[in-house]
Amino acid sequence: MAKAELKTKHKTEIEDSSSLKGTLASVFLLGFFIIITWVSVYYLFVERF
Amino acid sequence: MVNSAVSKIKVDPRDAKLSMAHFYVAFIALALGGLMGLLQTLVRSGKYELPGGIGYYQILTVHGVMMGLVLTTFFIMGFQYAAVSRTAGTHSNAARRTGWIGFWTMTAGTAMAATMVLLNKASVLYTFYAPLQAHWIFYLGLTLVVVGSWIDGAAQIMTYAKWRKNNPGKPSPLLSFMAVINTVLWIVATLGVAATVLFQLLPWSLGLVDTVDVLVSRTLFWYFGHPLVYFWLLPAYMCWYTIIPKIIGGKIFSDSLARLSFILFLLFSIPVGFHHQLTEPGIDPAWKFFQVVLTFMVVIPSLMTAFSLFATFERYGRSKGATGLFGWFKVLPWGDARFTVPFIGMASFIPAGAGGIINASNQMDQVVHNTIWITGHFHLTAATSVVLTFFGISYWLIPHLTGRKLTKAMNKLGIIQGWVWFIGMVFMSGAMHFEGLLGGPRRSAFSTYGGAKQAAEWIPYQIAQAVGGSILFLGIILVLIIFINLAFFAPKGEEEFPVGEAENPQESAPMVFENWKLWLGITAALILFAYTIPFIDIIQNAPPGSKGFKTW
Numbered sequence: 008m009a010k011a012e013l014k015t016k017h018k019t020e021i022e023d024s025s026s027l028k029g030t031l032a033s034v035f036l037l038g039f040f041i042i043i044t045w046v047s048v049y050y051l052f053v054e055r056f
Numbered sequence: 057m058v059n060s061a062v063s064k065i066k067v068d069p070r071d072a073k074l075s076m077a078h079f080y081v082a083f084i085a086l087a088l089g090g091l092m093g094l095l096q097t098l099v100r101s102g103k104y105e106l107p108g109g110i111g112y113y114q115i116l117t118v119h120g121v122m123m124g125l126v127l128t129t130f131f132i133m134g135f136q137y138a139a140v141s142r143t144a145g146t147h148s149n150a151a152r153r154t155g156w157i158g159f160w161t162m163t164a165g166t167a168m169a170a171t172m173v174l175l176n177k178a179s180v181l182y183t184f185y186a187p188l189q190a191h192w193i194f195y196l197g198l199t200l201v202v203v204g205s206w207i208d209g210a211a212q213i214m215t216y217a218k219w220r221k222n223n224p225g226k227p228s229p230l231l232s233f234m235a236v237i238n239t240v241l242w243i244v245a246t247l248g249v250a251a252t253v254l255f256q257l258l259p260w261s262l263g264l265v266d267t268v269d270v271l272v273s274r275t276l277f278w279y280f281g282h283p284l285v286y287f288w289l290l291p292a293y294m295c296w297y298t299i300i301p302k303i304i305g306g307k308i309f310s311d312s313l314a315r316l317s318f319i320l321f322l323l324f325s326i327p328v329g330f331h332h333q334l335t336e337p338g339i340d341p342a343w344k345f346f347q348v349v350l351t352f353m354v355v356i357p358s359l360m361t362a363f364s365l366f367a368t369f370e371r372y373g374r375s376k377g378a379t380g381l382f383g384w385f386k387v388l389p390w391g392d393a394r395f396t397v398p399f400i401g402m403a404s405f406i407p408a409g410a411g412g413i414i415n416a417s418n419q420m421d422q423v424v425h426n427t428i429w430i431t432g433h434f435h436l437t438a439a440t441s442v443v444l445t446f447f448g449i450s451y452w453l454i455p456h457l458t459g460r461k462l463t464k465a466m467n468k469l470g471i472i473q474g475w476v477w478f479i480g481m482v483f484m485s486g487a488m489h490f491e492g493l494l495g496g497p498r499r500s501a502f503s504t505y506g507g508a509k510q511a512a513e514w515i516p517y518q519i520a521q522a523v524g525g526s527i528l529f530l531g532i533i534l535v536l537i538i539f540i541n542l543a544f545f546a547p548k549g550e551e552e553f554p555v556g557e558a559e560n561p562q563e564s565a566p567m568v569f570e571n572w573k574l575w576l577g578i579t580a581a582l583i584l585f586a587y588t589i590p591f592i593d594i595i596q597n598a599p600p601g602s603k604g605f606k607t608w
Binding site: 025026027028029030032033034037038040041044045048049051052055056 | 381410
C-alpha cells in the first residue's frame with residue numbers, strides 16, 4: 008500500500024516538471040500579437056486606399 | 057571515443073587563428089559602419105550637417121555595406137568555421153588552407169569595394185540598384201567577397217564531409233549540420249547576385265555595354281537579397297537552439313525539430329524574392345502571389361523555433377522548481393551576459409517577425425513600401441536579433457579562441473551593453489516604424505520637402521531616431537571595449553565553448569535530414585518553378601535598357 012502511494016506521488020511530480028503549459032500560453036500570446044499588429048496595419052490600408 | 061570527445065572540446069589553436077582573423081575584420085567594420093550610422097541619424101534630425109561636402113548617400117552606403125555585408129559575412133564565416141571545428145573535429149590542413157584563401161579573397165574584395173565607396177565613386181547604397189552606376193572596381197570587389205565566401209564555406213563543407221565519411225550511418229553533430237545548411241543556402245542564394253554583377257553590372261560599368269535591364273538586375277538581386285537575411289539569421293538560430301540551452305544548464309528541446317526547421321528555411325527562404333518587388337511593374341501578379349504564399353511558409357519554421365525555445369526555458373525553469381504558468385521566466389540566468397544579450401535579441405524577434413508578415417502581405421506593402429518603416433524593420437531583425445546574438449556569442453567565443461577568460465567585470469559590461477542597445481533601438485526603430493506609417497521615406501537625407509505639412513510631422517520622429525542612434529553608438533563603443541579586452545587584455549584562462557545536448561539522446565535524428573540530393577533537389581525545383589516563367593516574361597517583354605546614372 009505504502010509502496011503504491013509512493014509510486015503515485017512520484018508520477019505526479021514528473022508530470023508537473025515536464026509541463027509545457029507556459030510554452031503553450033507563450034506561443035498563443037505570440038500568435039495574438041502577430042494578429043493584432045497585422046490587423047492594425049490592415050485597417051490603415053483599408054482607410055487609405 | 058572519450059578521448060576524441062575531450063580533444064574536440066576546445067577549438068584547435070590553428071583553427072582559432074583563422075576564426076579570429078574573420079572577427080578582426082568584422083569588428084573593424086562595426087566601428088566604421090556604426091560611426092556612419094550615428095552621423096546619418098544626426099543628419100536626418102535636421103540639426104547637423106556633414107562637414108567637408110561629404111554626401112549623405114556616401115555615408116549611407118558605407119553604413120549599409122559595412123554592417124549588412126562585411127560585419128555579417130565575416131562574423132558568420134568565422135563563427136561557423138569555429139563551430140564546425142568544435143563539433144565535427146579540427147579542420148584538416150587542406151580545409152584550413154582553403155579557409156585562409158577564402159578569407160583573404162573576401163578581405164581583398166572588401167578593401168576594393170570600400171576604397172571606391174570612400175573615394176565617392178560608388179554611392180549606390182548597399183543594394184546597388186541599377187541604374188545607379190558605381191565604379192567597376194566596386195563591383196569587382198563585391199564579386200571577390202562572394203567568391204571568397206564560397207571558398208571559405210567550402211572549408212566547412214570539407215570537414216563536414218570528412219566527419220560523415222568517418223561516421224557512416226550516423227547523424228552529423230547538430231551545430232555542424234546547421235552551419236552546412238547555412239553555407240549551402242548562401243551558395244545557392246549568391247548565384248543570383250553573382251549573375252547580375254558578372255553578366256550585367258560589370259560589363260555595363262566597364263563600358264562594354266551601354267545599357268542595363270533594370271528589372272532583371274533587381275530580380276536577380278532579390279533572388280539573393282531575401283535568403284541573405286536568412287543567412288544572417290540562421291547563425292543566431294544556431295546559438296538559440298544549441299548554445300543557449302547549455303549556457304542556462306538546460307537541454308535542447310528536440311534535435312530533430314531543430315534540423316527540420318533549418319531544412320525548411322533552406323527550402324522556403326529562396327524562391328520568395330518577389331515579395332521585395334510587390335510594387336514593381338513588369339512582374340505578373342500571379343507569380344507575386346505564388347511567391348508571397350511561399351514567403352508565408354517561413355512562418356512555420358519560425359514558430360517551430362519559438363515553441364522550441366520557450367519549451368527549453370520552461371523545462372529548465374521547472375527543473376529548478378519554478379511553478380505557475382510563467383514562473384520559469386524568473387529563474388533564467390539574467391546575470392549571465394552569454395544568455396541575456398542573445399535573449400534580448402530573441403525577444404526583439406517577436407515584433408520583428410510580426411513586422412515581416414506585414415511587409416510580405418501585398419496590400420499592406422502599399423502602406424509601408426519604401427518608407428522608413430522598412431528600415432525600422434531590418435534594424436529589429438538584423439541590427440537587434442542577429443547582432444545582439446552575435447555579440448552574445450563573441451562574449452564567450454573570443455576568449456575561448458584567444459585562451460582568455462570572460463571576467464566578471466566584462467560580463468557585467470556585456471549585460472549593460474545589451475540593455476543600452478535595447479533602449480537605443482526602442483527609440484530608433486520604434487520611431488522609424490511610426491514615421492513610416494505616416495509616410496516618411498527611407499533612403500533620403502533631411503528635407504522639409506518645400507515646407508510640406510506632412511513632412512513636418514516626420515521631424516519629431518527623426519529627432520527620436522537621432523537620440524536612439526546616439527544611444528546605439530554608445531552601445532557600439534561598449535562592444536568594441538569588450539572585444540578588445542577579450543582579444544588582447546583579459547586574463548589567460550579557459551572559456552567554455554558551450555554546446556547543448558538533446559533532452560532525449562536516445563532519439564537520434566532521422567538520416568533523411570542528411571540526404572542532400574533530396575533537399576537540394578526540392579530547393580532547385582521550388583526555385584525553378586517560382587522563377588522560370590516570370591523570368592522569361594520579364595526578359596521577353598523588357599523595356600529598353602537604361603544607361604548608368606550617378607546622382608551623387
